[in-house]
Ligand code: SF4
């Protein structure tokens with residue numbers, strides 16, 4: 001089974017409250033931009049030359065939190081009942 005197919009089995013209860021915030025001003029000065037490579041859900045993308053983040057498809061793996069050594073990411077768990085439910089279906 002491909003990764004995309006496995007991800008399709010997950011269910012998301014997207015919270016209105018954002019659980020990850022990214023300081024895009026810090027990102028603009030960041031050269032390696034490791035977040036682009038470690039996020040399995042591709043929540044971080046380059047758009048118009050800037051790192052853009054969307055939290056809705058976050059798998060809550062924590063990889064971005066530990067990959068960013070510049071303090072650009074503020075990361076908390078989603079509120080109870082929200083976020084990802086693994087292996088749904
Ligand atoms: S690694 Fe951190 S500072 Fe660099 S682009 Fe990603 S979130 Fe921004």
Ligand code: SF4
Nearest residue numbers: 039058059061062064
């Ligand atoms: S916690 Fe994992 S899935 Fe969520 S944004 Fe960070 S790297 Fe991506």
